[in-house]
Amino acid sequence: VSDPFILEIHRILKKGGLLRLATDHSDYSVWMLEHLLAAFPLFRWSAQNVGHWHNPPEDWVPTRYEIKTKKDGRVPVYLDFTKQ
Numbered sequence: 001v002s003d004p005f006i007l008e009i010h011r012i013l014k015k016g017g018l019l020r021l022a023t024d025h026s027d028y029s030v031w032m033l034e035h036l037l038a039a040f041p042l043f044r045w046s047a048q049n050v051g052h053w054h055n056p057p058e059d060w061v062p063t064r065y066e067i068k069t070k071k072d073g074r075v076p077v078y079l080d081f082t083k084q
Contacts, residue, residue: 003040013083017082018080022056029077045081
């Protein structure tokens with residue numbers, strides 16, 4: 001998730017559109033939050049409690065990488081942002 005990517009997704013998404021990201025790397029999740037909320041306050045983070053980012057959304061389809069990550073004991077985070 002780079003700054004140009006954030007700007008392009010903002011351009012493409014309709015107002016109220018959802019940007020859904022996931023990672024098992026804590027430093028990267030912090031980076032995504034910092035950039036999507038502080039550097040580019042173009043999106044609103046929809047989490048209201050810890051469960052919102054530690055549990056996948058109900059319609060989430062796990063990837064092979066995510067399954068491997070969980071088997072290896074790493075915990076993914078799920079970040080949903082809404083375009084303002």
